[in-house]
Amino acid sequence: MQQPFPQPLMSQCKTLHFARNEWLIKEGEPPPYLYFLVEGKAKIYVTHSNGKVSLLDFVAPHTYIGEMELLNDTYYSKGVQAITVTTCLALPLATCKEELLADAKFLRALATFLSTKATLMSKKYSQSLAYPVENRLADFILQSADQHIYQERHVTVCDYLGVSYRHLLYVLAQFCERGYLVKKGKSYEIFDEQALYNLASEVR
Amino acid sequence: MQQPFPQPLMSQCKTLHFARNEWLIKEGEPPPYLYFLVEGKAKIYVTHSNGKVSLLDFVAPHTYIGEMELLNDTYYSKGVQAITVTTCLALPLATCKEELLADAKFLRALATFLSTKATLMSKKYSQSLAYPVENRLADFILQSADQHIYQERHVTVCDYLGVSYRHLLYVLAQFCERGYLVKKGKSYEIFDEQALYNLASEVR
DNA sequence: CAATGAATAGGAGATATCTCATATAGTTAA
DNA sequence: TTAACTATATGAGATATCTCCTATTCATTG
DSSP states (O other): OOOSSOGGGGGGOEEEEEOTTOEEEOTTOOOSEEEEEEESOEEEEEEOTTSOEEEEEEEOSSEEESOHHHHOSSOOOOEEEESSOEEEEEEEHHHHHHHHTTOHHHHHHHHHHHHHHHHHHHHHHHHHHHSOHHHHHHHHHHHHOBTTEEOOOHHHHHHHHTOOHHHHHHHHHHHHHTTSEEEETTEEEESOHHHHHHHHHTTO | OOOSSOGGGGGGOEEEEEOTTOEEEOTTOOOSEEEEEEESOEEEEEEOTTSOEEEEEEEOSSEEESOHHHHOSSOOOOEEEESSOEEEEEEEHHHHHHHHTTOHHHHHHHHHHHHHHHHHHHHHHHHHHHSOHHHHHHHHHHHHOBTTEEOOOHHHHHHHHTOOHHHHHHHHHHHHHTTSEEEETTEEEESOHHHHHHHHHTTO
8 A cells, every 4th residue: 555645635644653552542532533553553442331341453554543433424433542652644534534535546445444344343243153262262362472472461352352351261271281372471382383273263 | 325336337237136035145256246235135144164154234225235346356255145025236347346446426435335334343243242142132132123023033043143043042031031022923022122122222 | 669450360159152952843845 | 745954942961151259460650
């Protein structure tokens, strides 16, 4: 992808930086900008009426953020929190909205982005219906591990998988018992990648 | 919404009819058309590697179908099945793709449609993580009931809620015991809408 | 440094949900 | 109309997952 926004609007585009754990968008507060993440990582959260919190997705560079507010006037904004130091391009919605919505090249990129997002969410949705935590956790471990080391915070993973802290520990303990993982202090080393892969690949 | 496709392409647009239970799109087979549902209802299905089937969504008139294939070259097509007799406008992708992807008005409508779809899927996803079947079933009963009569087929609902047939019956039986529903032959009459609403409104 | 709150860790018991088996009724096609 | 599915119904027993509780470690901040 080249430029995320139409050339004529780039002059209005700011570069914003966010600290680790800072909120790019607070839940329920429509943001004043359309963001395009260029560096860093962030998390999208939503809070439910029963108090549970869901971590909807992790987002990486080359991602639009706040694009829902561009298209839907009445949209309940999700919370977006920086995981690392993060850099975004930011375009003020108030002055740019009309022009964005008339630019075919931008709209095509946006539609492609949204179709990927819709597809991803459908996939996660149907997988959450069809597979137990064991499979989805195996998948997540493989995806988030670095150099065969898995070290996500349990509390984060609970929100991501929609599972209780207690149960997450049970399943991790099982993986250790079966020799898939070996616990090393706060992190886990992957010892039987194939086994995890078999579990995860149920989740295509 | 006025016209779903750009005026210059309308001459290539066919009107197709599907019988009840006929497949508009077979799972895994990219469709040759971009559809726009004008009359009838349909269901979107996906099959998992463990054999389970998920009913992703019900679709109603004014819905694009096959739009993912327009934007993503490598897309695993979901199965789409007519629930009732269904009428669609159908535009051949092969000849119209480029022109569609250059039309700002169409792209804007498509992007809006996709943002709604992504939002809906995120919502269903996070709710599936945060709420048990009881809440999601109450919500579904209220949404699908007509004149206080609920009469969806259990097998369909199992796929929709990602729950076993056995468990679905348990929860329905509970609703009857508590006086929320009264079973009348194959259907259920809603007797305590407020109670169901309370359960469902957890699911905002 | 102490103090407070968050995160990790695991026990015990309750629920939610699943699998398997079996029986009956409804639907479809030869 | 039978034969062969498909859907409904329900019991019994297994698992997956949750809630509540308690203890310890870790991180932040006055």
